[in-house]
Amino acid sequence: RVWTTWKMLRSLPVSRINLRSTSPSHHLRKYSGSSSIQQIPSDVENTVAKLTTFLPADSDLQWKNRLVKYLNTTTPEVLPIVQQLEHVIKNTKKDNVMTNLALLNAYARCDAREDLERFFAEFKQKWSVMPDTWQSVIMCDLRALDLDKAVERINEMKERNIAPDGYTWNSFVNYFVKTAQPAEAFQFFSKLADSGLPADAIAWTQIKHVLFESRLYDLELEAIRKTIQLGHEISEKEWNSTLHNLGLISQTDIMMQAFAEMRKHMEPTSRTWTVIISDMAKSNKRTDPNRMLQLVDEALKIPHIELEQWNAMIQALGIVGKPEEAFRVFEKCQERKSGNFKTRNS
Secondary structure, three states, X not given: OHHHHHHHHHHOOOOOOOOOOOOHHHHOEEEOOOOOEEEOOOOHHHHHHHHHHOOOOOOHHHHHHHHHHHOOOOOHHHHHHXXXXXXXXXXXXXXXXXXXXXXXXXXXXXXXXXXXXXXXXXXXXXOOOOHHHHHHHHHHHHHOOOHHHHHHHHHHHHHOOOOOOHHHHHHHHHHHHHOOOHHHHHHHHHHHHHOOOOOOHHHHHHHHHHHHHOOXXXXXXXXXXXXXXXXXXXXXXXXXHHHHHHHHOOOHHHHHHHHHHHHOOOOOOHHHHHHHHHHHHHOOOOOXXXXXXXXXXXXXXXXXXXXXXXXXXXXXXXXXXXXXXXXXXXHHHHHOOOOOHHHHHO
């Protein structure tokens, strides 16, 4: 039986089983969703030979996709494959931007920083580098927690008139999240903006979210002001979300400061007034009745008041102990013919 099994194994093609492999990691298999099972090539010489065989017939894009397919799970264990392929390609007609870009991304996924640094320096001398390629290299730096090197590359991009894309900025935000430095994230992006490297609006939205989750509400307000200062518009929906989140956790002082900041740039609509009045009334902090009355009087001045705002104003005045004022608002609501049974119930 042993002899029969041995002959059967010898008859299998090399692509399905590598008899010379001894490491357990060499037998990694990946289920493709059908009944067939594909094995990730593990032997360096065999893999390089196979990929080299396709070089003459493949187009540049086909060979790049083929390399990505083979090295899709690239780890330091298969770094020698990338190194050998680099030497092979340099001696062929396929030594072009497409194939070199595939090798560059493979080095970045391997986190092989020495090889990446050397290869990237050569790459920049031959071809122009697109933002997504810079992003791959910067992500490798940040995974190694080398923030200084990543910033150095950002400055180099500026010198080459290349604007970092959203994924690049997102990599920096994720770095500060993983290293538990939310306050430093705000300071870092502020300094970059002051030096002429402002991040995009999406990055600043993420920073505000990180600061809120870290309960750094004062810094969140500063991030809002910085976002506006950089020329990024904040929609009414974003304002309302920020105000409501602060109201839910009874941070009404910060909420009102943010509301005042909002009013400098746009007129609040009925939906915003509903958020402010409702959250102020439901806050755990005791709301000054006169302050609530002042807010309601201001809210009554807007030209169009939605039903939810009428209900919020009446309920809020009742909560703070102003039932007479609540009935006055109800009468105004009837004058405008805006109420319904919900308003009467309130």
